[in-house]
Amino acid sequence: MLTAIGDVMRKCYDRGWITTRDGNISLRRTNSNILYITPSGWRKTIIHPEHIVKCKMIDDDIIVPNNQTASGELLMHYLIQRNATKTRAVVHVHATNIVAAMYAGYNLPEIASHFPEIYRYTKVGASVSSLPALSEGLAIETADNLYIKQDGSYEFDIVGQKNHGVCAVGRDPWDAYEHIERLDHICEIVLKSKVIL
Numbered sequence: 802m803l804t805a806i807g808d809v810m811r812k813c814y815d816r817g818w819i820t821t822r823d824g825n826i827s828l829r830r831t832n833s834n835i836l837y838i839t840p841s842g843w844r845k846t847i848i849h850p851e852h853i854v855k856c857k858m859i860d861d862d863i864i865v866p867n868n869q870t871a872s873g874e875l876l877m878h879y880l881i882q883r884n885a886t887k888t889r890a891v892v893h894v895h896a897t898n899i900v901a902a903m904y905a906g907y908n909l910p911e912i913a914s915h916f917p918e919i920y921r922y923t924k925v926g927a928s929v930s931s932l933p934a935l936s937e938g939l940a941i942e943t944a945d946n947l948y949i950k951q952d953g954s955y956e957f958d959i960v961g962q963k964n965h966g967v968c969a970v971g972r973d974p975w976d977a978y979e980h981i982e983r984l985d986h987i988c989e990i991v992l993k994s995k996v997i998l
């Protein structure tokens with residue numbers, strides 16, 4: 802599954818959803834206190850398992866190995882991963898059509914409700930305000946809008962982050978990727994329709 806992290810990054814780059822050094826992915830396995838996360842400042846097109854940073858979640862803290870630099874969005878991944886009871890992947894990229902739809906003023910949960918190809922499989926939460934990348938506010942509001950339930954799972958699979966990107970959760974990196982792909986696709990359709998809701 803660590804190989805899938807690099808594969809998803811390359812796919813996102815090929816689709817134009819990130820520039821070379823953007824985007825980040827984390828993975829936490831069932832009953833493990835290890836959080837695997839993509840490194841900061843590394844070309845995302847050449848990520849392989851040996852480049853992935855292996856952090857430890859201890860009590861209410863996360864420990865990054867001394868000689869490594871984890872993604873600048875580590876806090877966002879930690880807040881979304883800390884309550885996981887089953888294997889969970891978190892993918893953050895800048896999916897073009899989703900960001901464009903938010904920029905144009907569309908409400909993502911509303912437009913998703915018009916298309917069965919997405920609402921049958923992917924639940925879209927309220928978009929996160931326009932907040933600085935890497936900020937604590939972005940991390941907190943993203944985790945809040947995914948809305949954790951009592952059983953440790955999330956009410957929503959994906960949320961948009963205005964003027965920035967998206968964050969999706971899934972059973973593995975490809976599952977999270979599919980949520981982004983579905984939402985990006987219907988955003989592309991809505992934008993092409995030029996219908997103002």
Ligand SMILES: [Zn+2]
Binds near residue numbers: 966
């Ligand atoms: Zn970003």
